[in-house]
Amino acid sequence: MHTHSCGRTRLLLRTLLLILIGGMLSSTALAQRSINEADRITRHGNVHPLARAEFDRGSADLTLPMENMILLLSPRASAKAELDTLLADLQNPKSSNFHQFLTPQEFGLRFGPTDQDVADAANWLKGFGFRIEEIGNGKLWINFSGNVQQVERAFQTNIRQYEVNGETHHANATDPSIPRALSGLVQGVVSLHDFPLHHDSNVAQLPVNVTNADGSHNLAPGDFAIIYNLTPLYNAGIDGTGQTIAIVGRTDIVLGDVQFFRSTFGLPAKDPVFIHNGNAPGDLKGNEELEADLDVEWSGAVAKNAIIDFVISRSTRTTDGVSLSAQYIVNNNVAPVMSTSFGLCEQSLGATGNAFWNNLWTQAAAQGITAFVSTGDTGAAGCDANNAAVGTIRAVNGLASTPNNVAVGGTEFNEGAGIFWAAGNNADLSSALGPIGHRWRRQHHLRQARLSVRPRRARGRVPRHSRRITDRSRP
Numbered sequence: 001m002h003t004h005s006c007g008r009t010r011l012l013l014r015t016l017l018l019i020l021i022g023g024m025l026s027s028t029a030l031a032q033r034s035i036n037e038a039d040r041i042t043r044h045g046n047v048h049p050l051a052r053a054e055f056d057r058g059s060a061d062l063t064l065p066m067e068n069m070i071l072l073l074s075p076r077a078s079a080k081a082e083l084d085t086l087l088a089d090l091q092n093p094k095s096s097n098f099h100q101f102l103t104p105q106e107f108g109l110r111f112g113p114t115d116q117d118v119a120d121a122a123n124w125l126k127g128f129g130f131r132i133e134e135i136g137n138g139k140l141w142i143n144f145s146g147n148v149q150q151v152e153r154a155f156q157t158n159i160r161q162y163e164v165n166g167e168t169h170h171a172n173a174t175d176p177s178i179p180r181a182l183s184g185l186v187q188g189v190v191s192l193h194d195f196p197l198h199h200d201s202n203v204a205q206l207p208v209n210v211t212n213a214d215g216s217h218n219l220a221p222g223d224f225a226i227i228y229n230l231t232p233l234y235n236a237g238i239d240g241t242g243q244t245i246a247i248v249g250r251t252d253i254v255l256g257d258v259q260f261f262r263s264t265f266g267l268p269a270k271d272p273v274f275i276h277n278g279n280a281p282g283d284l285k286g287n288e289e290l291e292a293d294l295d296v297e298w299s300g301a302v303a304k305n306a307i308i309d310f311v312i313s314r315s316t317r318t319t320d321g322v323s324l325s326a327q328y329i330v331n332n333n334v335a336p337v338m339s340t341s342f343g344l345c346e347q348s349l350g351a352t353g354n355a356f357w358n359n360l361w362t363q364a365a366a367q368g369i370t371a372f373v374s375t376g377d378t379g380a381a382g383c384d385a386n387n388a389a390v391g392t393i394r395a396v397n398g399l400a401s402t403p404n405n406v407a408v409g410g411t412e413f414n415e416g417a418g419i420f421w422a423a424g425n426n427a428d429l430s431s432a433l434g435p436i437g438h439r440w441r442r443q444h445h446l447r448q449a450r451l452s453v454r455p456r457r458a459r460g461r462v463p464r465h466s467r468r469i470t471d472r473s474r475p
Contacts, residue, residue, distance in 0.1 A: 112139025
């Protein structure tokens with residue numbers, strides 16, 4: 001009896017000791033950081049290429065509001081291998097994790113920093129007077145607002161005014177810095193400037209008469225269905241019914257334009273859902289409205305019975321509305337499919353900007369969101385505008401170059417002397433007779449992304465340290 005009692009006592013003491021040690025380790029892990037503002041590191045590679053001396057027009061007003069900045073946090077270092085394995089398993093039919101997608105909150109618990117880490121970063125921002133707007137459910141970012149003076153003090157950089165092509169912009173002139181104590185947690189600020197992302201559309205709205213006098217043809221939704229042989233899918237009931245597609249936007253549009261588009265081309269009456277993330281930006285008109293119209297209308301033209309959620313965020317002096325809308329869609333699990341028709345080359349996005357899109361699309365993949373991103377019409381000159389006559393450097397769209405998004409190019413019809421169009425239009429204004437051959441529009445149809453790693457599941461003779469994305473893609 002005595003021996004048995006001693007054994008139980010030793011077991012009890014061992015258990016209590018483990019609990020005590022575990023508690024001590026937990027307390028240490030959750031202890032608030034001691035931050036020395038004088039001991040800092042610089043986050044290099046975060047000055048926009050257009051923030052140059054020849055465009056400099058002086059310091060920005062210290063009271064100028066800087067809203068919805070994004071402080072990017074690092075995933076938990078110990079979880080990287082687990083995350084890579086999960087992303088592969090989610091797409092492996094033989095895995096028990098096949099399609100067992102996470103919620104944003106589950107992602108944060110498994111892969112995000114600890115609650116205390118997030119609190120440390122938020123409290124550091126509050127110490128400089130910033131207002132915390134939102135903390136991501138996945139724990140990978142904190143949105144915050146303040147003014148120029150607070151930004152300059154917190155990140156020890158200089159916000160200046162720049163005049164480029166007749167437009168005034170605000171941007172940081174030097175790379176920001178953060179306290180060394182936060183270096184393993186905080187990757188930096190995604191953007192401290194208002195140079196916008198490019199919209200990737202290089203086409204115009206269709207006129208009502210889609211067969212032109214010179215014999216050329218514009219594309220109606222019915223033509224798309226004929227050329228890409230969608231009719232068998234439609235007949236099988238695969239037409240978007242029961243599905244939701246989220247569109248990334250930064251301008252309001254006129255609902256009547258979408259309704260007119262759908263009625264003109266014989267599509268079912270189905271209004272898009274407008275979701276405003278914060279204050280409405282209003283209708284920005286011009287190419288901004290055109291891009292948004294095309295994105296909303298054509299997503300609904302192909303998936304003609306899908307719900308189209310158009311997420312709209314106002315751009316600020318520091319953060320593009322595109323970034324805020326994409327962030328909202330992933331953070332709230334808005335839809336299983338999302339489309340982003342904007343871009344900026346990796347070099348212009350900056351180090352933290354590229355990390356933001358990589359983190360965002362990684363979280364999206366873990367949640368089962370397929371993120372389609374256009375590669376743009378600039379070929380291998382991703383740093384240049386669509387209408388630029390000459391490219392400056394070889395570059396790709398950084399939004400499309402991560403391992404966990406789908407990079408989407410386009411095609412050009414190779415009609416030659418063939419007969420592919422009827423003499424007149426059908427009731428839905430289509431006139432295509434059948435599939436049309438395609439050709440590469442540009443000589444170099446594969447462009448190498450410099451800053452992304454090829455995912456484990458990708459195959460082919462592509463270096464492990466890079467990923468190639470399509471310039472123009474075949475159907």
